[in-house]
Amino acid sequence: MSALTHFRTPLLQTPFHARTSAANTLNRWGPWGGYMTALCFGDADMEYTAIRNGASVYDLCPMVKYRITGRDAAAYLNRLTLRNAAKLSVGGVHYTAWTDDAGKIMDDGTLFRHGPEDYLICCQERHLPWLLASSTGFEVHVEEVTEAIAALSLQGPCSASVLEAAGFDVQGLKPFRMATYPFEGGEITISRTGFTGDLGYELWLTPDQALPFWDHLFAAGAPWGIRPIGSDALDLARIEAGFIITNMDFIPVHQALREDRARSPFELGLGWMIDWEKGHFTGRRALLAEKAKGSDWALIGIDIPGNISAEGAILYHGKKVEAGVVTAAAWSPALKANLAIAQVQAKYAAAQDLWVEIYAMRELQYAKLMLPVTLTERPFFNPARKRATPPGRV
Structure with missing residues (x-):
């Protein structure tokens, strides 16, 4: 073509x-x-x-899928992703992410281990050239299997x-x-x-x-x-769950046009998944430096008065100083709460005096609302049934 x-x-x-x-x-x-x-x-x-x-x-x-096979599959994935792929047992799945050399997120996704030397990565964006280039020196086979x-x-x-x-x-x-x-x-x-x-x-x-x-x-x-x-209903459910999406809650570093838009795992609340003991991986040095110095940004969950969605709204500290922006928001029918996920400057991540500026359409005219927000832990919606084994019969 x-x-x-x-x-x-x-x-x-x-x-x-x-x-x-x-x-x-x-x-x-x-x-x-x-x-x-x-x-x-x-x-x-x-x-x-x-x-x-x-x-x-x-x-x-449509989810992008890559099969990683070969003797060095686990070592290769440990070089690329934040978690320890070797610790993932056959038949297991884990949520992971990967960064560039500067420690900025390229994408996140799920890793499935089908066999001792057989993994499947499912993610949002396409990375085949990067995956192939990164395979140099490893005895692995990398193949996109999205259509299969x-x-x-x-x-x-x-x-x-x-x-x-x-x-x-x-x-x-x-x-x-x-x-x-x-x-x-x-x-x-x-x-x-x-x-x-x-x-x-x-x-x-x-x-x-x-x-x-x-x-x-x-x-x-x-x-x-x-x-x-459809995706509209799924997006509401994932916001209630506090999950993030590529190109909605963060920009992949290789797609960011502005240098300050890229985010690290720490800045997206994903620092917990980094396995520091598995050896070197892409971005490790940069992430160690950030861990010692501190991050510039943080991802927070917030609860907002009323029922007007705040997606795209600006957050302020003390009603005056811009502190961040809401990346995803929705009124939650399950929780009867106006929820949002936001990126804020790290110094305001625990601040109590945060406000959100919302423009609400009221009969063909916008009304400006400046509302106080309450910091809320994610996941917002966390039912016990999602973890229960056996799950029970309904």
Whole structure:
């Protein structure tokens, strides 16, 4: 394909498109990683309700996926990512991130260990040139497998019951673990992972299994009101969970046009995942220096009076000095609270006199609101059911 005509190429359709397009009564689509992804199927409120009170299904196929295999797979990943990939047992999953030499975040994602020398990275952005360049000196094979793996996210308090009704016994599957199950002469992988902060699972299969599996899952889940959801409802759920998203809550360093926009793991609240004992990794020296000196920025959770979303609003200290900006915000139906995630200058991260400036539309005119904020620990929404094993039957 010519570099001059790529813009004429339509967005790709996922293996589930025949079902998602039929269900998308609003015909609302958005781009994600070169694919069409549903923003809302018909009613975002009902889709959110399915996440928190029933069973919801989200098409994960556009997520970028890389398979890392070979004798040095663990050593290679330890050189690249912040956590210790060698400590991740086979069948395990962990959340991780990776930085450049200056210790600034390139991306975050989940790492799955399918075998002693077989890993899968799932993330938001594409990094193949960087991954290949970083493999010099390691006996590894790096391959993008995004199109070879179809995936669904099944989330909600009834998700385990739906899977059991579909013939998959997940009662013993612990959080951040995965297992394989037979399906129509083949196999699928189910991991107890997700992006809603609730009980949930992610289902991994081949593209040819996609439509038969969708039909099987929705037939089994009908008694629990299973329904497909779009990115609008998922975004509300992830804000309640306090999760961050690339290019929404932080800019990947290699995409940042302004030098001061890049953020380190410490500045995004991810310092806990750094394994200092595993040996050298990309960005280690810079992060050690930052640890000793202190960070310039911090990521905080806040609660705001009222119910007007504060997304994009500026935070002030003492109503006068700019302290930071809100990156994600929403009124939480589950918590009955006006929640937000914000980046602030580190010196204001624990300040008590923070205010947010919101412009609320009131009958075709904006009203300026200056409201006090309350610092709140993330995750905002943290139900016990997401950790319970067995998860119980609903």
